[in-house]
Every structure is written in structure tokens, then in C-alpha cells.
Amino acid sequence: MSLVSFRTKLAKPEPSWQLCLIGLIGGILASLCIVLFRLSIESLQLLYLENIDDYTTLSGFYRFITPIIAVLFILALAWISKFKYTRMGIPFVIHRLKANYGFIPFKNTLTQFFGGIFALAGGFSVGREGPAVHIGAASSSFLGSKLALPQNSIRTLCACGVAAGISASFNTPLAAVIFVMEVILREYKLHIFIPVILASIIGSMITHAVFGPYHEFEFFAYIKIEFWHYPLLIIFGIGLGCLAKLFNTSLIATLKFSAKYHMANRLVLAALIMGVVGLLVPQSMGASLSVIGSMLEQNFHLLIIISILVAKFIATVAVLGLGVPGGIIGPTLVIGAIAGALMAFFVSLLYPEVNFAGDYALMGMAGMLAATLNAPLAALLTVIELSNQLQLALPAMVVITSAYLTSAQFLKNRSIFLQQLEFQKLPYRTSPVESVLQKHGVLSQMDTNFKVLNTSDNNQIKWLLAGQNPGEQLIIKPNNEESTYKLVQIDMNIHPLDGEDRAIKSTIMPAIDSQATLSEAYFALYKQREGAVYIYHRSKDKIIGVLAFEKIRKILTQGND
Structure with a gap:
């Protein structure tokens, strides 16, 4: 087959082996970039941490100074680029997909790659999925640009890179596919669906080869939630819907407040806030995945759980609102898990013979993510795959439904990504x-x-x-x-x-x-x-x-x- 006929086949909006092949190649390229990104973060963290993402072992002075050092590197990177190319992350990718067929500027990607490494290694309360989506999309769309492929196929290729990036980052291939369709593209098309699945599969396979066949939250025990919990789950979901509304509103308010200040001032302020919060509550630093395991192993006092929840909430809103490069999904999951542990504390007062902390932590993760992103199906599958527990589907659906309805219908909360796009005046809609x-x-x-x-x-x-x-x-x-x-x-x-x-x-x-x-x-x-x-x-x-x-x-x- 000639290159012209190959491009002609890609120009058609229909399933084809050509589109699947190019999506697979794009997924491989995106996955390799994400693996390099993850290895870079973990290598830097192990230089001064005993365990990856566990900042509780650091002394108070180092917890305070680590974010400041990270910001100095981020500012050096921004100075080299003359403080340009600062738009990045999932909202930027959604905008480029809708307005520019998924073409991601190379210099923005470099800023995201190294800025994300410094932010995540520096203890900021951000997730790695934002950089993973950006880097994955840029890697695959770069391939399409070099091959001069039709723009409609480059958009599909970009979606494949996003799926491969998430799958390679979290080892969640199914959730990655649904996330692309529900959050990034916001449409389901068969000719896009199949290449995205292939890219997500290859992302998971490469993750298995490099990091092993594990999931982030496999330490959760088999859930014990029975039907008599469902009224409590509905109440819990309503609370999560309110918390998600507060989170989104606070983040947008912080973005508006910080917009009038120079990037350097904003990042220094973010480092100081993160340093102070980390000094007082070390469990709030980083992605905070380790704190979830600690809550399951130990019976935290009520005041400790509340302090971790408040500290994580404040730190996440502050650093993301002030412009630190990183993702929002990771911290959202952790906030939901801590809220679940808080709910489990009150449930244990009614039924002290059983510890439900792990069960409600998982439910909290699902509900908080669904209400924050307005993506219930992606949230459900994310938590199922991260915990490797299919049996949580039914109770999680109860929490997700009540959280989503409370947030979206009664409190008029919208996806945080769409709110960020509107604040930045980045178009994401197209005419029919x-x-x-x-x-x-x-x-x-x-x-x-x-x-x-x-x-x-x-x-x-x-x-x-x-x-x-x-x-x-x-x-x-x-x-x-x-x-x-x-x-x-x-x-x-x-x-x-x-x-x-x-x-x-x-x-x-x-x-x-x-x-x-x-x-x-x-x-x-x-x-x-x-x-x-x-x-x-x-x-x-x-x-x-x-x-x-x-x-x-x-x-x-x-x-x-």
C-alpha cells in the first residue's frame, strides 16, 4: 500500500487497520515517555526519601524547604523559556483537541515534562496524571505531524496518546479508555474507540514490563459493605457532592485571585504555603498515597483525620490555583479517601466491631472524583481498577450517583476542567x-x-x-x-x-x-x-x-x- 492510499484511508471516519496501527505506534511512544517521566520522579525522590512519596520521614526543616527548592528549578525552567509556554495539563489538551486537532506545542510539552518532575519530586500536592495526559497527547500527535497525517486522524492519535499515558501511569487500561471518551473527547465513536483501546492496552503492558503487574491501591482488603450501609452511602455521597462543589469553587477563586500576579510571585507563594502545610501536617505532601495505607493500618484519631483532610484540601487548592504544574485527579482521589475515612470513623461508633475505613475510603475516592470532574463512569472504573476489586461496583455506584446529583444538579457544579478552560478563555466547543x-x-x-x-x-x-x-x-x-x-x-x-x-x-x-x-x-x-x-x-x-x-x-x- 502506498503512503498516499494509507493517508487517504486515515482521512475517513471509519474503523480501519491503518488507524489501529498508527494508534498502537502512538501509544507505544506515549507510554515510553511516561515511563521515563515516572522513573525520573522516583529517582529524584529516592535521593532524599526512604520510600517513594512518603514525606513523613523527613524532618520539619526539610519538609519546609523541599517545595522551595523545587520551585527554584521550576522558575529556572520558566526563565529559560522567557515565562512562555506555561499552559499545560488536561484543560490545555482538551482545548488543543477541539481547536487545533490535538497538535500540542513542543515547548509547552518540555515545560510540562520537567516542571511536572520538579513539582512531584518536590512534595507539592499534585498528581502525575495531568503531566501524563499532556505528555502522552504530545508524543502521539508529534508522530502524526511528522508523518503529515490527516488532521482528523491526528485528533484520534492524540486521544490514543492520552489513553496510553494514563494507562502507563496508573496501570488502569479500562479506566483510561473511558476517561478519554467521557472527559477528553466527550463522545463515543467506534472508529476512535478501537485505536484508543489498543493504545491503552500497550500502555498497561509497558507498565507491567517496567514496574510490575500491580495497582496503586491493591492494599485495600476485600470490602465488607452490606445492604444496610446503603442509606449511609447516600448520605456520604451527598456530603461528597458538597465537598466537590467547595473544592471546584475554591480552586477557581484561587485562579482568579492569582491571575493578577507574576508567575514567579505565584510559585514562590505556592512553595511557602506547601512548606508550611507540610511542616504542620506531613501527610499532606506529595500525592499522599502512602497516607491512605497508613489510615488503614492504624486507627487515626478523629482530629488527625480532620487535620489531614483540611491540610490536603488547602494545599491542593493553593498549589494548583497558583500555577504549580501537576494534575488534579490524584489529590482529588486522596481527598475523597480521607473523607471516606472520616465517614468510617462515625460509622464505627454505630458498629464498633468492624473497621470500615478501607471500604469508605474507596467509596470516597469514587464519589469525589465523579463529582469534581462530572465523569461518573470514569470515576467508577478508575477506583475499581486501582483497587482491583470488582465487588465495589454496586456500593460505589450508590455513592457516585448521590454525589453527582448533589453536585451537578442541586449545587450546579460543573467539571473543573471546563471551568478552568473558561477562566483561561480557551475555546473547547465547536459548531455542529x-x-x-x-x-x-x-x-x-x-x-x-x-x-x-x-x-x-x-x-x-x-x-x-x-x-x-x-x-x-x-x-x-x-x-x-x-x-x-x-x-x-x-x-x-x-x-x-x-x-x-x-x-x-x-x-x-x-x-x-x-x-x-x-x-x-x-x-x-x-x-x-x-x-x-x-x-x-x-x-x-x-x-x-x-x-x-x-x-x-x-x-x-x-x-x-
Whole structure:
């Protein structure tokens, strides 16, 4: 198969082995980048920590100074880039997917890669999934750009990179697929679904090969929740919905407050806040996954649980709102788990013979994530895969439903990612026309039956038009006086008796790159609503096809056969 036919197949919005292959390759590239990212973080942490992500072993002075040192490295990185390329993370990826077909700027990715390493190694209360999504999307879309693939397939390739990045980061292949469909793309299409699954599988396999076949929360014991808990789970879900509303509102308020200050001032303030909070409550530092295990092994006092919850909440809102590069999902899971431990403390007063801390911690993670992101299915599968416990599905659904309804319906809470996008004034919506046309590459609809003429003589053109083959398009090549190609046709709206020369109609043909979608071609012809564009590859003098406006209109009105 030639490279042209390979690209043409990718331009069609339909399942194909070509799209699956390129998605698999993109998933491999994204997974390898995420593995390098994780190894870099863990290697730095083990230089001064006894265990990965366990800051409780550090002295108070080092807990205070570690975030400050990390910020100095982040500021050095920002200074090298002249404080540009600071937009990153999951909201930025959603924006680039909708507005730029998933093309992620390389310099933003470098900032995310190294900034994420410094933030996560420096004890900030951020997650690694934000950088993982950004790096995974950038890695795979970079591949598509280098191969000059159609833009609609690059969007799919970017989604594959996101799935592979999450799967490689957390070893949750199924949750990664649903996260992409529910949170990133916000649509389910079969031709996208299969490549994303393949990319997620390869991400999990590479994680198994490097880090072993384990899940983050496998230390949870078999859950013991019975049906009599369900009224308590509903109450718990309502509380989580309120907590999620408070979290999202606080984070957006912090973003608005910090927007008027320079990046350097914001990051220094974030380091000081994290240092002070870490000094007082060491369990709040880092991703805090270790604190969940500690709560299950020990019976924490009520005041300790409350202090950890408040400290983690404040630290997460402060550092993310002030611009520290990192993810929001990891801290959200931990806040939910601590809230679950708090709920379990009160349940234990009713039933002191059984410890339900692990059960309610898992339920809290699911409910908090669902209410914060407005992504109930992704939250459910994330917690199931992280804990490797399918039996928690039913009780988790009870908590997720009550948390989601409370947050989204009664408190009007929206996805934190969409709120961040609106605050940053980054578009993430497309019109219905664009949404349909962006799924088709111009290669899939162009006509290759054309002839380029080197003459502008009317008599010769009339003679050529009279003898042209059925369906053949005639194009006049630019001469010294003109700079654009023109499509020549018999004007069927004018009777020949009105003048022979007027029976020939020539229209300017806009140039459209072979990577473009029908959306670009449509808006190039939008004003005149007739004529055609010519498709070129790399050079505007290299015409490879013609696309008529009538063909675009037919897809909008009748769909694609």
C-alpha cells in the first residue's frame, strides 16, 4: 500500500487497520515517555526519601524547604523559556483537541515534562496524571505531524496518546479508555474507540514490563459493605457532592485571585504555603498515597483525620490555583479517601466491631472524583481498577450517583476542567457544522480526475471543455499576471446566445493542505457557496486533487455513504 492510499484511508471516519496501527505506534511512544517521566520522579525522590512519596520521614526543616527548592528549578525552567509556554495539563489538551486537532506545542510539552518532575519530586500536592495526559497527547500527535497525517486522524492519535499515558501511569487500561471518551473527547465513536483501546492496552503492558503487574491501591482488603450501609452511602455521597462543589469553587477563586500576579510571585507563594502545610501536617505532601495505607493500618484519631483532610484540601487548592504544574485527579482521589475515612470513623461508633475505613475510603475516592470532574463512569472504573476489586461496583455506584446529583444538579457544579478552560478563555466547543466536517479529511473526499491547463485562451479552453471526459475538472495554471489557480466550467445559468465568452465561467480555487479536514475547505468556500478548492501536498504547486463545494454540502445534508 502506498503512503498516499494509507493517508487517504486515515482521512475517513471509519474503523480501519491503518488507524489501529498508527494508534498502537502512538501509544507505544506515549507510554515510553511516561515511563521515563515516572522513573525520573522516583529517582529524584529516592535521593532524599526512604520510600517513594512518603514525606513523613523527613524532618520539619526539610519538609519546609523541599517545595522551595523545587520551585527554584521550576522558575529556572520558566526563565529559560522567557515565562512562555506555561499552559499545560488536561484543560490545555482538551482545548488543543477541539481547536487545533490535538497538535500540542513542543515547548509547552518540555515545560510540562520537567516542571511536572520538579513539582512531584518536590512534595507539592499534585498528581502525575495531568503531566501524563499532556505528555502522552504530545508524543502521539508529534508522530502524526511528522508523518503529515490527516488532521482528523491526528485528533484520534492524540486521544490514543492520552489513553496510553494514563494507562502507563496508573496501570488502569479500562479506566483510561473511558476517561478519554467521557472527559477528553466527550463522545463515543467506534472508529476512535478501537485505536484508543489498543493504545491503552500497550500502555498497561509497558507498565507491567517496567514496574510490575500491580495497582496503586491493591492494599485495600476485600470490602465488607452490606445492604444496610446503603442509606449511609447516600448520605456520604451527598456530603461528597458538597465537598466537590467547595473544592471546584475554591480552586477557581484561587485562579482568579492569582491571575493578577507574576508567575514567579505565584510559585514562590505556592512553595511557602506547601512548606508550611507540610511542616504542620506531613501527610499532606506529595500525592499522599502512602497516607491512605497508613489510615488503614492504624486507627487515626478523629482530629488527625480532620487535620489531614483540611491540610490536603488547602494545599491542593493553593498549589494548583497558583500555577504549580501537576494534575488534579490524584489529590482529588486522596481527598475523597480521607473523607471516606472520616465517614468510617462515625460509622464505627454505630458498629464498633468492624473497621470500615478501607471500604469508605474507596467509596470516597469514587464519589469525589465523579463529582469534581462530572465523569461518573470514569470515576467508577478508575477506583475499581486501582483497587482491583470488582465487588465495589454496586456500593460505589450508590455513592457516585448521590454525589453527582448533589453536585451537578442541586449545587450546579460543573467539571473543573471546563471551568478552568473558561477562566483561561480557551475555546473547547465547536459548531455542529464544524463537528461533522472535522471528522472527514479532504483526502477522503477529493476528486483526482482533473487536468491542469497552461493556457488562458478562451477559444482553446472552450475546445477543451467540449471534449473533456465525464467528471473531469479543468484547472487553469497561474501565469505571470495571475497568482492563483482557477476552475473553468461551462456556465449553465447563461444561454449561449447571450455571448459565447460568457458561457465560460472561471472561479478562483483556494489552496487547502492535504492534512486539512472538510471544515477548512468549507469555510474557504463559505461566502460564494460554489466552486472548488484544490488540494496540495507540502507545496502549493503540487496539486493532488480537487474538492467541490457541492460534495461538502452533500455530506452536511445527507451524510457520508
